[in-house]
Amino acid sequence: MSKEEIREIIYNIIKDIAPDEDLSNLDDSGTIRDQIELDSMDFLDIVLELRKRYKVDVPEEDYPKLATINGCVEYLEPKLKGACVS
Amino acid sequence: MSYDVVIIGAGMSGLAAGIRLAYYEKKVCILENHSRPGGLNSFYNLQGRQFDVGLHAITNYVKKGTKNKPLPKLFKQLKLKHEDFALREQKSSEISFPDMSLFFTNDFKIFEQEILDKFPSQKDNFSNLCKEISRCDELNLNSTPVSAREVVSSFITDPLLVEMLFCPLSYYGSAKEDDMDFDQFVIMFKSIFMEGFSRPETGVRQIINVLLKKYKACGGELRLKSGVKQINSHNGKVKSITLENGNVLETKKILSSAGYVETMRLTGEKIQPENGRIGKLSFVETIYVLDREPSELGMDKSIIFYNDSKKFLYRKPEDMVDLSSGVICCPNNFFFDNNPSEGMIRTTHIANFDLWDNPSSNDYRAKKILWQKKSLEKICTITPDFTSSIVFTDMFTPKTIKRFTGHLNGAVYGSPLKIKNGITPVENLFICGTDQGFMGIIGAMLSGISMANLHAMN
DSSP: OOHHHHHHHHHHHHHHHOTTSOOTTOOTTSBHHHHSOOOHHHHHHHHHHHHHHHOOOOOGGGGGGGSBHHHHHHHHHHHTTTOOOO | OEEEEEEEOOBHHHHHHHHHHHHTTOOEEEEOSSSSSBTTSOEEEETTEEEESSOSOBOOOOOTTOOSSHHHHHHHHHTOOGGGGOEEEBOOEEEEETTEEEEEOSOHHHHHHHHHHHOGGGHHHHHHHHHHHHHOOTTOTTOOOOBHHHHHHHHOOOHHHHHHHHHHHHHTTOOSTTOOBHHHHHHHHIIIIIIOOEEETTOHHHHHHHHHHHHHHTTOEEESSOOEEEEEEETTEEEEEEETTSOEEEEEEEEEOSOHHHHHHHHTOOOSOOGGGSOOOEEEEEEEEESSOGGGGTOOOSEEEEESSSSOOOSOOSSSEEEEEEEEEOTTSBOOSSOOSSEEEEEEEEEOHHHHHSSOHHHHHHHHHHHHHHHHHHHHHHSOOOGGGEEEEEEEOHHHHHHHHOOGGGOTTOOSSOOTTOBOSSBTEEEOSTTTOOOHHHHHHHHHHHHIIIIIOO
């Protein structure tokens, strides 16, 4: 999966978890939770959706690495190598 | 059979936990002792009529689109829509004390204005209490309990107002006699006054059916009439669960909504001391079906919380029932799309479990009739007299509650000591629901969700 594809799957997951949030102005380098209303329960759902959709396990100590969209992409790229967008 | 998680109890917390776990692909099974799900909030049919048990009104109502409140959080977590519960708002409710009443709706400003008008000296005090309530992180799983009576009395200096605030909040969710933990008080205050009351269009079965459908669609398994005989552990760690019928289910984890003491008894590891952990508060509830809309008789409130003296006592009574206070709920007085076909009034009082548990069956029936009559007389001093409109009456007692919920002492709100983080001395055995401590129907579901998220997703 390319960086751009990974970025897109993250956006899709957030869109599903928080359908009322406007993501068009989201800054990929800024903390996601500072920009849109996402509580800790919602954040957990990002992790759980990654597991459900792409079989990626994110251990709890790595959660801080998912704080920004860019962080998510960096963190997930090696894990999603070879995976396809479904 | 082997599961990732077995959940004990198909009540609101168990079903919500089940949905979360099944949605995220855990192999999960919910065990329910009874032939019907719902737990403390269930339903039954009698003589062609449908009745709800437990639910008067659902607290925590906020309109669709409201953010950051328990109700929308719940819908997000369960992947449900606001419309799914078909919630209809209350008309108005009242806290009724001698020579003083406070009127409230789902608009908090009206309640603030009431307090301003009726307790002008408390204007700033009440506003400071509200600030304290807004500041409180009541869902923190690691906070230490503080007496709500102490905190509230440190703000509100008129004792009558303190009693009037405690009356509805205690009745709708306190497992503690004559006090609450401040966290609990905050949960209840927000859920009743700052958010509000609603009822599902078709009663509690609407919610149970939505939860069941979702749970099954996610691949969850539900076993009804499957009482648990024993939780089997090895080296202090959950291993399997033995059902009343002798079947053994292997499981990695257990989430139990059966109550803390009740659950620990199933493990065979008795906790010492048990006593302070068993709740004492139980209730009698009577359902009256009327031949007309209660509003035609002048009963236009959704819910009335009454107390007949200046001091509100919330404790196990000396007598079988304490008529000095109670809740009168009129399920007709909500903004429904289709009005219920018959009028209905439901009344609740605090009752003494031991005195109801003891009598022989003949005496039990006679006592039910006696107390129902006494209760009706009392209620009709608070509401317009509806006696001549009654076409059907049914009553349940602490004994009924014990039988259907398994809660020791028929304690509706469970143990006065909550296990907020859900952790028990047995590894991989966790508590959710009433004894975890998020109260009300929405609270119960959030309890199941939080405990599933915290303990069973890995």
